[in-house]
Amino acid sequence: MRFDIITVFPELFAGVLECGIIRRARRSGLADVRLVNLRDFTRDRHRSVDDRPYGGGEGMVFMPGPLFEAIESCLESGDEGKGRVVLLSPQGKTWSQDLAAEYSTIPHLILVCGRYEGVDQRVIDHLVDQEISIGDFVLTGGEIPAMVLLDSIVRLIPGALGCRDSALNESFSSGLLDYPQYTRPAEYRGHAVPEVLLSGDHARIAEWRKEQALEKTKRARPELITER
Numbered sequence: 001m002r003f004d005i006i007t008v009f010p011e012l013f014a015g016v017l018e019c020g021i022i023r024r025a026r027r028s029g030l031a032d033v034r035l036v037n038l039r040d041f042t043r044d045r046h047r048s049v050d051d052r053p054y055g056g057g058e059g060m061v062f063m064p065g066p067l068f069e070a071i072e073s074c075l076e077s078g079d080e081g082k083g084r085v086v087l088l089s090p091q092g093k094t095w096s097q098d099l100a101a102e103y104s105t106i107p108h109l110i111l112v113c114g115r116y117e118g119v120d121q122r123v124i125d126h127l128v129d130q131e132i133s134i135g136d137f138v139l140t141g142g143e144i145p146a147m148v149l150l151d152s153i154v155r156l157i158p159g160a161l162g163c164r165d166s167a168l169n170e171s172f173s174s175g176l177l178d179y180p181q182y183t184r185p186a187e188y189r190g191h192a193v194p195e196v197l198l199s200g201d202h203a204r205i206a207e208w209r210k211e212q213a214l215e216k217t218k219r220a221r222p223e224l225i226t227e228r
Contacts, residue, residue, distance in 0.1 A: 002033075003110075006036045007113040010036075016151070021155050041070045042066050050115075050116055057117070074110045092131030093132055109149075111150070175227075
């Protein structure tokens with residue numbers, strides 16, 4: 001699976017790309033992550049990517065020229081018709097586990113990291129397939145949201161996780177939060193692991209986990225119950 005990430009700060013991704021599952025997926029060929037510096041598509045000696053908005057107002061807006069050329073370059077270098085262009089923006093659809101699962105089946109994703117007061121609307125109207133937000137708050141730029149999408153998608157690519165079923169038994173995969181987890185020792189500072197988990201009775205354990213997941217969801221995220 002290929003990811004093109006268009007950004008004015010490619011250096012922000014250095015740590016993310018060299019750690020954990022993303023690093024392993026890249027090295028094994030499951031994920032091809034390419035950082036595209038938007039300033040490489042500028043035409044002036046200052047390598048300008050933004051300008052003041054027409055009509056007045058605070059802040060700066062990404063100009064259409066560099067973004068059009070950067071996105072088109074990514075599309076042209078991939079398989080025709082298989083690339084999806086995603087703008088990371090506070091105005092976008094809220095990211096979710098369901099969207100991560102959907103996106104993990106797309107061969108080529110182009111993630112555009114917005115900044116400043118946004119991007120010229122002509123880019124959105126003519127090149128962007130979907131705007132995505134990671135929550136109802138504003139960040140300095142789209143780089144951190146792009147990292148969130150990258151991490152949540154890569155781990156769903158078949159073969160990326162060590163255990164094939166790991167992604168199937170997590171929070172939100174079933175519509176509920178995850179059940180509590182325990183490991184050795186069986187007792188620590190007077191706090192014991194629930195007896196059922198030590199019983200070896202897999203049917204009882206499965207039922208207990210289901211009940212615990214439901215209770216945890218009712219307590220922490222009751223809106224998920226009403227949405228089911």
